[in-house]
Amino acid sequence: xxxxxxxxxxxxxxxxxxxxxxxxxxxxxxxxxxxxxxxxxxxxxxxxxxxxxxxxxxxxxxxxxxxxxxxxxxxxxxxxxxxxxxxxxxxxxxxxxxxxxxxxxxxxxxxxxxxxxxxxxxxxxxxxxxxxxxxxxxxxxxxxxxxxxxxxxxxxxxxxxxxxxxxxxxxxxxxxxxxxxxxxxxxxxxxxxxxxxxxxxxxxxxxxxxxxxxxxxxxxxxxxxxxxxxxxxxxxxxxxxxxxxxxxxxxxxxxxxxxxxxxxxxxxxxxxxxxxxxxxxxxxxxxxxxxxxxxxxxxxxxxxxxxxxxxxxxxxxxxxxxxxxxxxxxxxxxxxxxxxxxxxxxxxxxxxxxxxxxxxxxxxxxxxxxxxxxxxxxxxxxxxxxxxxxxxxxxxxxxxxxxxxxxxxxxxxxxxxxxxxxxxxxxxxxxxxxxxxxxxxxxxxxxxxxxxxxxxxxxx
Numbered sequence: 001x002x003x004x005x006x007x008x009x010x011x012x013x014x015x016x017x018x019x020x021x022x023x024x025x026x027x028x029x030x031x032x033x034x035x036x037x038x039x040x041x042x043x044x045x046x047x048x049x050x051x052x053x054x055x056x057x058x059x060x061x062x063x064x065x066x067x068x069x070x071x072x073x074x075x076x077x078x079x080x081x082x083x084x085x086x087x088x089x090x091x092x093x094x095x096x097x098x099x100x101x102x103x104x105x106x107x108x109x110x111x112x113x114x115x116x117x118x119x120x121x122x123x124x125x126x127x128x129x130x131x132x133x134x135x136x137x138x139x140x141x142x143x144x145x146x147x148x149x150x151x152x153x154x155x156x157x158x159x160x161x162x163x164x165x166x167x168x169x170x171x172x173x174x175x176x177x178x179x180x181x182x183x184x185x186x187x188x189x190x191x192x193x194x195x196x197x198x199x200x201x202x203x204x205x206x207x208x209x210x211x212x213x214x215x216x217x218x219x220x221x222x223x224x225x226x227x228x229x230x231x232x233x234x235x236x237x238x239x240x241x242x243x244x245x246x247x248x249x250x251x252x253x254x255x256x257x258x259x260x261x262x263x264x265x266x267x268x269x270x271x272x273x274x275x276x277x278x279x280x281x282x283x284x285x286x287x288x289x290x291x292x293x294x295x296x297x298x299x300x301x302x303x304x305x306x307x308x309x310x311x312x313x314x315x316x317x318x319x320x321x322x323x324x325x326x327x328x329x330x331x332x333x334x335x336x337x338x339x340x341x342x343x344x345x346x347x348x349x350x351x352x353x354x355x356x357x358x359x360x361x362x363x364x365x366x367x368x369x370x371x372x373x374x375x376x377x378x379x380x381x382x383x384x385x386x387x388x389x390x391x392x393x394x395x396x397x398x399x400x401x402x403x404x405x406x407x408x409x410x411x412x413x414x415x416x417x418x419x420x421x422x423x424x425x426x427x428x429x430x431x432x433x434x435x436x437x438x439x440x441x442x443x444x445x446x447x448x449x450x451x452x453x454x455x456x457x458x459x460x
Contacts, residue, residue, distance in 0.1 A: 012061065012352045014038065014047035022049035022057075031442050032337060032365050039064040039366050045350040059358040060340070061349070064370060066396035068349050069362045072341055073396070074404030080341035080360060082406070089191035090444060093217060094271055095264030098409060112248045112257060113265065113409065116241060122413045123313040125167050129417050130310035132163050133424035140429065140456055152433075152452035156281040157181075157274070163417055164273040168266055169227060170240035179223045183216040184271055188444040224263050232259070242266060269410065275445045276335035277414045282452055283333040284326050284422055287380045289433030289454050294382060295426065298322050302423040311420050319423055324382035326418050330400040332380060334364035337446045339402055364400055365446075373397040429456040 015038060017023035026034045027050055038046040044065035051057040063072055072080055082102055091100040098109050115121070136159055140150070161180060165173040190213055204210070231246055245262045257265070288295040298321060305311075305318045316323075339362050346356045354360060369377040373394060374384070383389070396403060401411035408414075432455040441449035 012045060012047040013042035014049075015042075017049055020052050022051065024050035032440065035062050035338070035361075035363055035366050036369060038062055039370070043350075044068060045352045045354075059355075061343075061352075061354050061358060061360050062366065063349060063360055063362045064366045065350065066367060066370075066373065066394040069367055069396040069399060070403065071347075071349060072360050072362050073339070073399070073402060073406070076347060077404050077406070079343060079345040079347040081344045083342040083344070089194045090271075093187045093191050093213070094220075094267040095260070097261075097264040097268030099268045099272055108250060109257075109261070109265070110409075111252060112250055113245070115251075116244050116248070117409050117413065119412055122416060125163075125413065126311065126313045126316070126416055126420060128166050129163055129420045130312070130424065132159060132166070133421045134310055136421075137425055137428045140425075141458065148455050148457050149453055150456055152285055152454045153278065153282045153448045154451070156285070157278040159421065160274040160278040160281060160417070164270060164277070166240075167273075167413070168241045168269060170243070176223050176227065179219050180270060183220050185275065185443070185447075186216055187213070187220070188271060188275060189441075191444050220267065221263065224266055225259070228259050228262055241269065271444070272408070273410055273414070275447065277417055279333060279335040279445060279447050280326065280330050280414065280418045281421060282448065284329040284418060285425070285431055285454065286433050286438070286452055287329050287332070288325065288422075288426070289431035290435060291380055292432075294325060294380070295431060298325055298422065299426045302427045306423060306427065311423055313416075315423075316416055316419050319419055321382065322419055322423050322426075323415075324385040326415070326422060327385040327398075327400075328380060328382045331368045331374075331384070331398060332378070333440075333446060334368060334400045335445045335447075336400065336402065336408075337365040337442060338363040362399075364398075367396070368398060368400075370397065425456075428459060430459055431456055 015023055015026070015034075018025065023034065027048065035046075038048070039062065044063070045068065046062040046064070048060045048062065049057065050060065063069060082100060094100075096105065098106065098113055101109055136155070158181075161177055162173060165177055165180070169176060190209070227242065228246070231242060235243070235246070242262065245257055245265055247256070249256050288298060301319060301321045305315055309315075311319070341360045341362075343354055343356050343358045343360055347354045347360075349360070368374065371377065374397070390398075401408040401414075434453060438452070439449040441447050
């Protein structure tokens with residue numbers, strides 16, 4: 001991003017919005033379209049004003065160029081913190097886990113938790129991912145009674161929730177899934193709407209919405225706390241993530257995680273781990289269903305690499321085209337579509353002064369469609385992710401898992417799950433997706449805001 005002479009804050013371009021509330025309503029109604037149009041119209045640094053004058057007003061800067069993204073997430077990370085409204089709302093609902101913590105608390109948590117997400121540790125879950133994928137294939141065998149049509153997002157949410165719950169809780173999944181299935185998406189939506197609302201209703205007020213939030217939090221906390229208490233009382237072999245969290249020891253000395261810290265980490269993994277992967281799986285299969293020639297290449301590769309076997313970790317390294325298709329689906333529909341940071345020290349980006357107290361937002365949705373780096377960006381084309389193309393492209397033109405020291409700790413888990421599941425189901429079924437635009441819901445994560453019908457026809 002070319003750096004020009006310093007400009008005044010008032011010169012940072014951006015939409016004027018409405019009187020009093022600025023762009024708050026536009027961002028609430030369509031944050032994806034509003035920010036993409038902002039980049040196309042105003043450039044790589046765009047100023048948005050949201051909310052009435054006074055302490056409730058937010059001044060946000062959309063940062064679109066990969067140079068700016070890299071600076072916010074990595075190079076100048078000390079100027080930015082996870083203290084903006086969105087992260088405050090997530091923290092209030094699901095605790096102070098690795099996603100939301102800051103400072104020394106975050107450093108300690110990362111020291112304790114990072115060893116649980118090494119490639120060798122995560123590889124231990126591939127067998128379970130394959131089993132769940134095979135179970136889904138078997139269950140879909142009954143779909144011929146219903147013309148073989150499924151709601152992809154409903155099915156992928158169920159699948160990813162089972163995978164993350166088995167990884168976290170082992171054999172206790174059937175006990176906890178009913179509690180999480182409805183409450184976690186509701187809490188995600190609530191956190192997002194509160195973070196952008198022009199006027200905030202205090203969470204302590206006994207409104208119907210606040211009472212529902214309190215019930216949902218109580219139910220989720222209760223079932224996780226019960227599982228922690230039972231593990232403490234009867235510890236067994238440390239195979240699932242909860243057991244590993246309970247056994248974790250700080251390599252720099254000191255205590256392990258408290259029960260509350262274990263619960264907070266578990267809830268962050270649940271929120272970040274199942275909604276994001278469900279979105280990636282949904283749109284991978286949706287896009288393959290729209291592009292039969294690409295679907296066939298993925299199927300041919302799965303047959304060649306796997307034969308009739310379920311995949312193991314070594315196989316995933318040979319599913320190169322499948323991985324390319326998954327990455328391209330995640331480019332077009334990044335589950336984490338925007339990453340906000342509070343500006344804690346005044347900084348310079350793209351020749352503009354970004355003042356302390358404002359919010360810098362780097363957006364995968366926007367940067368993944370940046371015309372300087374992506375030709376015909378709305379086209380689904382896995383060839384964008386050949387090794388040669390990836391090497392030639394700016395590192396931060398594509399960042400579905402964030403970047404820098406706060407990059408998603410579970411990205412390898414999510415990629416393995418999506419690749420394994422895609423390879424298993426594509427070998428058994430042909431997918432056919434009806435054309436047309438997809439309505440999207442933007443909560444803490446991106447997901448469809450409508451049923452995602454797809455016809456799955458058994459092969460052979």
